[in-house]
Amino acid sequence: MHGTGPGGEDKRNPLKILVFIAVIVLLILYILVFGGCSDGQSSGDAGSVNNTKSAELALNPNMDPGVKNGQKIFQTNCVACHGVRGKGDGGAAKALPKKPQDLTLSEIQNLPNSVLSQKIRNGAPSNGMPPWKHFNDKEISDLVAYIKTLK
Numbered sequence: 001m002h003g004t005g006p007g008g009e010d011k012r013n014p015l016k017i018l019v020f021i022a023v024i025v026l027l028i029l030y031i032l033v034f035g036g037c038s039d040g041q042s043s044g045d046a047g048s049v050n051n052t053k054s055a056e057l058a059l060n061p062n063m064d065p066g067v068k069n070g071q072k073i074f075q076t077n078c079v080a081c082h083g084v085r086g087k088g089d090g091g092a093a094k095a096l097p098k099k100p101q102d103l104t105l106s107e108i109q110n111l112p113n114s115v116l117s118q119k120i121r122n123g124a125p126s127n128g129m130p131p132w133k134h135f136n137d138k139e140i141s142d143l144v145a146y147i148k149t150l151k
């Protein structure tokens with residue numbers, strides 16, 4: 001009843017080879033599919049308009065880490081009113097008692113960082129600008145650094 005081992009060994013080797021071949025075929029397929037995709041993207045004219053738009057939202061890898069962090073905070077908390085480019089044209093802007101400040105204007109850009117920080121912290125609740133007191137100093141200074149890039 002025992003000792004029926006030997007027959008199995010002959011079957012094992014072809015199986016291993018088959019698995020090996022399958023892995024290689026899958027690898028080649030993966031490379032082909034991967035290559036095909038990136039070709040399609042770079043030649044798509046219609047897509048490039050959308051790409052430009054989402055590039056505005058994308059984090060620029062060359063950015064200073066603080067500015068990058070500020071951009072993240074801005075995109076999470078501020079774009080609804082101030083808009084992606086800080087121009088005061090966010091989706092929620094129309095519902096506000098006052099138009100959100102266009103942050104690209106020189107009257108904002110020329111403010112000292114400390115003044116700008118205070119304005120963000122205190123907000124202007126009666127005009128629809130919430131106070132952002134829960135942000136720590138680092139978050140506020142990153143936000144200010146990012147706002148100063150919105151020219």
Ligand code: HEC
Binds near residue numbers: 100120124
């Ligand atoms: C709910 C809408 C809303 C959100 C969200 C919002 N703001 Fe504002 N913000 C406003 C409005 C409205 C004003 C104009 C207030 C005024 O003129 O008194 C304003 C004004 C400002 C000003 C100019 C303040 C001044 O006194 O000149 C700065 C700077 C600013 N916002 C930064 C931010 C930042 C940074 C965020 C995100 C952390 C943010 N805002 C989020 C609505 C918003």
